[in-house]
Amino acid sequence: MASLSPTARVVLGMLALGKQTGYDIKQMVDKSTRHFWALSYGQIYPELQRLEEQGLVVGRSEPSGGRARQVYELTDAGRDRLHEWLLSDEEPLFELRCETLLKLFFSDEVGDEGRAVQVRSFRKVIERKLEQLRALEATSDSWEHLGPRLTLRFGIQHSEWLIEWCREAEALLQKEAQ
């Protein structure tokens, strides 16, 4: 029994929260896990088909008016596989990819003017993300669940930390420049 693909994990997880269409799953991901785990339609639809072949989900056609709609649901086997993953204690994947740090690493090539611009530009990106996360927090739907609350709080606090790091770096670079 092959282990779940990264995409399969998210899809099964979202279906554990209720039956959904592929479209619904994409919306949910964008409003919840996007800041630490993103998915595209190109991953979701083929994955739903594979999961159905493996008997981990079942899809039913539930058209809304004349509009085609496939609604998927977890099977018992699917829920088992999800729990298995949720309880497993293999080394969890953790990855950061930060273009700004890369530019900063090589920045001696271009000098101090270049550095400050990059840090500021990075801070703007994170500030915008922070706003989105705060907006999300305000329009709370299901904050009775600890899981989503925990991860959203992570996103907000993490963004705040990053912004603070930028400010300190900017201050340091300004001193350096004089």
Place this chain on the structure above:
Amino acid sequence: MASLSPTARVVLGMLALGKQTGYDIKQMVDKSTRHFWALSYGQIYPELQRLEEQGLVVGRSEPSGGRARQVYELTDAGRDRLHEWLLSDEEPLFELRCETLLKLFFSDEVGDEGRAVQVRSFRKVIERKLEQLRALEATSDSWEHLGPRLTLRFGIQHSEWLIEWCREAEALLQKEAQ
């Protein structure tokens, strides 16, 4: 003129620090940018060939004894392209992928026992990474350069913050459990 691929940026950047073999570049990446930007041999060697076709690097055969060795160097065009990227102010890429947060998000499915285990396991991963970064800091080669110093400091402080977040989450989960 197509823009530089992600891998090309790192390769050019490393060559700006001096001429290197593909092998050297991999070692440098592992000891410096790995914590925010990793590369594998499978990316480096083909990329060096493509960059040479584009005239951004030149390779010379410099065998050491009977051991084949291709040493690459930036061309003027290559350096220009690197600077162009380093000074550009497009939206910088920033990505986090964290399996632990994903498990936490869905953790209401399995309850509190599951959550604490995941957070602890994540903390262990980061603690190990932090040790590696500190070891790197101790064996400083070229800390006269601000760029590498800045990014290493980021890695250390970021890891420290993550560990602290874990501890707080663990405390919160322990309260919750009672």
Place this chain on the structure above:
DNA sequence: CAGGTCATGTAAAGCGTTACATGATTTT
């Protein structure tokens, strides 16, 4: 009736990891 949202999918391209294969040199 125009623009937005709901809804589904595919194809191509690009990106990245892993495993494999090879062999010389250096260190223990």
Place this chain on the structure above:
DNA sequence: AAAATCATGTAACGCTTTACATGACCTG
């Protein structure tokens, strides 16, 4: 003599994004 390191590469696979294509329904 064995193990580690230096050195180069490829092939297969898996993952992800992007762009495209289609069409119904809903809101202003």
